[in-house]
Every structure is written in C-alpha cells, then in structure tokens.
Amino acid sequence: MPPPEASVIVGVGADVFDVRRMARELDEGGASLRESLFTPGEIADCEGTHAPAQHYAARAAAKEAAAKALGVGLSSVAAWRDAEVGRDPHGRPALRLHGGLELTAARLGVTAFSLSLSHTAELAIAVVVLESAAHGTAAVAAGAR
Numbered sequence: 001m002p003p004p005e006a007s008v009i010v011g012v013g014a015d016v017f018d019v020r021r022m023a024r025e026l027d028e029g030g031a032s033l034r035e036s037l038f039t040p041g042e043i044a045d046c047e048g049t050h051a052p053a054q055h056y057a058a059r060a061a062a063k064e065a066a067a068k069a070l071g072v073g074l075s076s077v078a079a080w081r082d083a084e085v086g087r088d089p090h091g092r093p094a095l096r097l098h099g100g101l102e103l104t105a106a107r108l109g110v111t112a113f114s115l116s117l118s119h120t121a122e123l124a125i126a127v128v129v130l131e132s133a134a135h136g137t138a139a140v141a142a143g144a145r
C-alpha cells in the first residue's frame with residue numbers, strides 16, 4: 001500500500017465581506033461589474049440562489065482570502081477572476097487559480113487549496129488554506145533522518 005501523501009500548510013488567509021455593500025455595488029455596476037469580477041461559473045452559481053448578493057460576497061471574500069494566503073494583492077480587476085470558486089456535487093466550495101495567482105501558487109510549491117465559506121444576510125466570510133505536498137515530503141524526509 002502506498003504511504004499516505006504528506007503535506008504541510010504553507011499559507012492561510014481569511015477575509016470578511018459586507019453583503020449589503022456587495023448588493024449595492026452589483027446594483028450600481030450591473031452586468032459589466034459582475035462579469036469583470038466573477039467568472040461565468042461563479043455567476044451561474046450565485047444567480048441560481050435565493051440571495052445572490054450573499055453568495056457573491058462569499059466569493060469576493062474567498063478571492064481576497066486566497067490573495068492574502070498567497071501573500072499578494074488583487075491589484076487589478078482582472079486578478080479577481082484569477083481566483084475562482086466552484087462547488088462539488090455536495091455543495092462544498094472548491095478554489096481554482098488562474099493567471100498570475102496560479103503562477104504565484106506554483107512558485108510557492110502549493111499543491112492543494114482548502115476553502116470554507118459562511119454567510120448571513122449581513123456578512124460573508126472565507127478562509128483559505130494552502131498546502132504543499134512537496135514541502136510535506138521534504139519535512140517527512142528531514143524528520144526521518
């Protein structure tokens with residue numbers, strides 16, 4: 001049987017986003033703002049819910065949390081779509097990175113991300129944890145010496 005894959009946490013980021021602010025900005029910015037900040041998949045996920053602003057705010061928090069975990073900022077509007085939140089068949093959120101954020105993650109040796117979201121009518125929060133299997137292997141090897 002192969003040994004269990006070892007990994008270590010190499011980054012963590014958290015963010016909170018105001019749901020009413022998100023609702024206001026989406027009202028004012030319309031479809032163009034929505035499409036500049038969120039991917040088509042995210043828009044489909046959020047628009048299919050009873051309270052889209054809560055889900056958009058959670059995804060905004062996830063993008064900021066991912067940037068914090070990676071130690072970078074979301075300096076351009078385009079960077080917002082470089083962190084994408086999907087869902088597995090059970091509704092569990094999954095983070096995918098593209099573009100500059102994907103390159104940063106690769107440079108840091110990140111091999112897996114964990115994302116957790118929660119939201120109410122007022123606030124949305126997200127926590128992102130970055131893991132590295134490569135670092136884990138090195139750590140286990142070092143510990144075995």
Ligand SMILES: CC(C)(COP(=O)(O)OP(=O)(O)OC[C@H]1O[C@@H](n2cnc3c(N)ncnc32)[C@H](O)[C@@H]1OP(=O)(O)O)[C@@H](O)C(=O)NCCC(=O)NCCS
Nearest residue numbers: 054055056058059086087090091092093116117118119120
């Ligand atoms: C998943 C669950 C705990 C969400 O709790 P909640 O208080 O209703 O809602 P919250 O605002 O705290 O969290 C909502 C977020 O939970 C996340 N979520 C949904 N299903 C999830 C799951 N199976 N595992 C992890 N996270 C999940 C989603 O990101 C969701 O936000 P989104 O719809 O914008 O993507 C609840 O729906 C539940 O009990 N589901 C059934 C049991 C289950 O699958 N539990 C898994 C964790 S033990």
